[in-house]
Amino acid sequence: MTRSVNSSSSFSSPVPDGSPQTAASTERAPAGGTTHVAIVALPPVSMSGVGPVVDALNLANEIDGRALYRWQMVSWSGRMVPLSGGAQWPADAAFGDTLACDWLIVVTERFQPFAEHRAFLASLARVGQRTPLVMGIHHGIWWLAMAGQLQGYRVAANWETYQQFAEQFEQTIVTQHIYEIDRDRATCAGGQATLDFMLAMIGRDHGPELVERIADVLGASTLKSGDERQRIPFVTAPGERHPRLNDALQLMEANIEDPLTTDDIAALVGISRRQLERLFKQYLGAVPSKYYLGLRLSKARSQLRRTSKSVVQISLACGFSSAAHFSNAYRERFGVTPREDRRNWIERQHGAVESGSREGVLVEPPERN
Structure with missing residues (x-):
């Protein structure tokens, strides 16, 4: 049964008595008529993380008048899913090898290993292999990648962990887009992009008219396409630097592989190119392009050495x-070529020139406070 959604309410809420909103045992609609969706929610996760997923699916059903989607909330243990702020969401099922669905969505807002996470990864790999469409939202992509489900696919990684994800999972094609849909895999950076992502997925199945009607109910006047870049939020250090400069620096840090132009950066932080250049000169004594080049070269030096x-x-x-x-560019900045710098570094590390001392470093997902 679908939930009636009021246009003034953006997100779904767990049922107070603890009963699931959509029963796992709901009868299957006629063949080809219903897409069965398993939402695997792993703590930490918030209402704003899972709400857009559920609301989009429920509204698709309500507006169309048919059971286009039947979803179930799945947790590893089968117990309630704890949400940020103290609420809980009832789970319809425990995750396991027998789980069958058309869409498998893994969502979490931080990679947080738990006691049986290795067993979960093994099961996720098996379920993912036979599921027609596998999706990861926010840090859900970490679990999918660790289960071997994203090799050779384009992946939208959240700006917070973009570089770490790209370094650890070299066989993925990591982008700074808000979402990516690549064959039988789809990924989303999370946050406000989650609704855009879900509407894009629904639109693939049922067309733009239904998507527009859902967006109208949810008050989403402007829908973003998947190839739009993530916008980095303000993170300021009081008393140190201008907030627009801090934002520009974070954009540079998050876009090393596919550099932005100075005009792009200025537009994203909401100032003119000339204003941005003045800020860089005032606080950093450099023009934006030269500073950006230095960041990229420093990143390159780090990768050469580790x-x-x-x-x-x-x-x-x-x-x-x-x-x-x-x-x-490397020689102009550091006085040696990349190969010379790597060789010198290895020789300084106690003469350890064997290949084993130069293996890549496994980067663990970050812990956020």
Whole structure:
């Protein structure tokens, strides 16, 4: 049974008596008529994390007048899903190898290992292999990647962990887009992009008219396409630097592989190019492009010294169009070529030149307070 959604209410709420909103045992509609969705919610997760998913599916049913989607909330243990702020969401089922669905959605707002997470990953790999469409929202992509479900796919990684994800999962194609839909895998950076993502998925199945009607009910006047870049929120250090400058610096840090132009950065932080250049000169004594180049080269130097990636791989990962351009810029900044710098570094590390001392470093997902 679907929930009646009032246009003044943006997100669904758990049922007070603890009963599930959509029963796992709901009868299957005629063949081809209903998409069965399993939402695997892993703590920590909030109402704003799962609400847009549920509301989009419920509204699709309500507006169309048919059971287009039947969803169930799934937790690892089968117990209530704890939400940020103290609320709980009833689980319809425990996650396991027998789970069958058309869409499998893994959502969490931080990668947080739990006692049986290895068993969960093994089961996720098995279920994912036979599920027609597997999705990850926010840090749900970490669980999917660790279960081997995203190799060779485009993946939208949240700006907070974009670089770490790209370094750990080199066989994925990581982007800064708000969401990616790539064959039988779809990923979303989370946050406000979750609703855009869900409407895009519904639109693939049922067309733009239904999506527009859902958006109208939810008050989403402007829908974003998947290839839109994530906007980095303000994080300021009081008394240190101008907030617009801080925002520009975070944009640079989050876009190493595919560098933005100075005009792009100025537009994203809401000031003119000339204003941005003045801020960089006042606080950092450099023009934006030169400072940005320095960030990319510093990132390259770090990868040269702590991974076994080739110079070509590193040059591409740090936004250089060719290895020759990268080598020239590197030598101009550090006085040596990338290969010379790597060799010198290895020799300084107690003469450890064997290949084992140059293996890539496993980067653990970050802990957020």
